[in-house]
Amino acid sequence: MENGSLTLIILNGKGAGNDELREAISTLREEGFDIAVRVTFESGDALRYVEEAIALGAATVVAGGGDGTINEVATALAQREPRDYPVLGILPLGTANDFATSAGIPEEMEAALRLALRGKATKIDLARVNQDRYFINMATGGFGTRITTETPEKLKSALGGVSYFIHGLMRMDQLKADSCKIEGPDFSWQGDALVIGIGNGRQAGGGQRLCPQALINDGLLTLSVVTSQELLTTLLHSLTSDDENPNVVTTSLPWLTIRSPNEMTFNLDGEPLSGTEFRIEVMPKALACRLPPQCELLA
The missing domain is CATH 2.60.200.40 (Tumour Suppressor Smad4)
Known part of the structure; x- marks a missing residue:
């Protein structure tokens, strides 16, 4: 993946003031990464931002938050045609971060962001309940x-x-x-x-x-x-x-x-x-x- 490929970070509103994340984004932008940030405020925001990321041709969509935020972004991706999918990246910014913890995502923001942008993309399963x-x-x-x-x-x-x-x-x-x-x-x-x-x-x-x-x-x-x-x-x-x-x-x-x-x-x-x-x-x-x-x- 080239540094110039767009990455859209979808950030749970609670994590918007995270100074460590701010610094990490600045550092990677200085290295040439094209990073845009969107902050969720209410239900449905993640879906709109995923659609925006696809329209902009983003290579990666990063979910910044806890398990609920990752779920929202993954659900929005799952509802698209597979050929449209950007790759999912994860920044653990929630209370429990159960998925990120068991997946071994670094807690340190710059390391997590580098992984989200440059890590190897692997196909993973999702679970569906009652069709929707x-x-x-x-x-x-x-x-x-x-x-x-x-x-x-x-x-x-x-x-x-x-x-x-x-x-x-x-x-x-x-x-x-x-x-x-x-x-x-x-x-x-x-x-x-x-x-x-x-x-x-x-x-x-x-x-x-x-x-x-x-x-x-x-x-x-x-x-x-x-x-x-x-x-x-x-x-x-x-x-x-x-x-x-x-x-x-x-x-x-x-x-x-x-x-x-x-x-x-x-x-x-x-x-x-x-x-x-x-x-x-x-x-x-x-x-x-x-x-x-x-x-x-x-x-």
């Missing part, structure tokens, strides 16, 4: 969803990713399992699920490794269902060990359906989706993304 919603990292249901959708903003900014886990422990008294049936190719499970993770990536909720074996370019989703009432023990086990856990049902599959007699809420990279029936399928090699050479998420 997407996630690049993970869909979580059950107790984990209630943590991430209800964690107070002040706690998030004070403690970062750990806040989800601490807030979860504070809410143990409100623990309720979701009764559901999960089916997919050669797989069927029915019962009460405390936590459901459907992973393209490996971790959610600020570092909870719900799907520690997931890969983002294998054409499969990893399903993890926590069935045990011993949730604290199980969660601590999943945070500290990649070993098999008897209280967790796991499998990998290209698609699955989840049906429940009661309304369930799934958190798609931070965005809630409620209903009683979900069809979740992988879209293999849906977009190209610039990732580190030794990215653990790649097969």
Whole structure:
């Protein structure tokens, strides 16, 4: 890629005042990189900016923010014809940065920006839910969803990713399992699920490794269902060990359906989706993304 190819950075409004990023952009512009910046203010902005990037012939679109921002940009790209796609780059500027962390994206802004502009483009999978919603990292249901959708903003900014886990422990008294049936190719499970993770990536909720074996370019989703009432023990086990856990049902599959007699809420990279029936399928090699050479998420 030539330095002169346009890069459009789509920046979550919360990250617009980041001095380290400002300096990184200045440094790379001085080296000859053509970088334009757009800041999101409301829902729909990311889609408009992706369309602008395509109209301008941008080689790279960089999502600057947390998992939700990356999701918005990736979703906007996935809705285009593949020949139009710019490559996706990532700047980790959110609270938890679960996808960026597990992908090994540098936290330091200049290093992350250099990777976003010059890294090798690799085709990665995306997941689609009920035909019109997407996630690049993970869909979580059950107790984990209630943590991430209800964690107070002040706690998030004070403690970062750990806040989800601490807030979860504070809410143990409100623990309720979701009764559901999960089916997919050669797989069927029915019962009460405390936590459901459907992973393209490996971790959610600020570092909870719900799907520690997931890969983002294998054409499969990893399903993890926590069935045990011993949730604290199980969660601590999943945070500290990649070993098999008897209280967790796991499998990998290209698609699955989840049906429940009661309304369930799934958190798609931070965005809630409620209903009683979900069809979740992988879209293999849906977009190209610039990732580190030794990215653990790649097969």
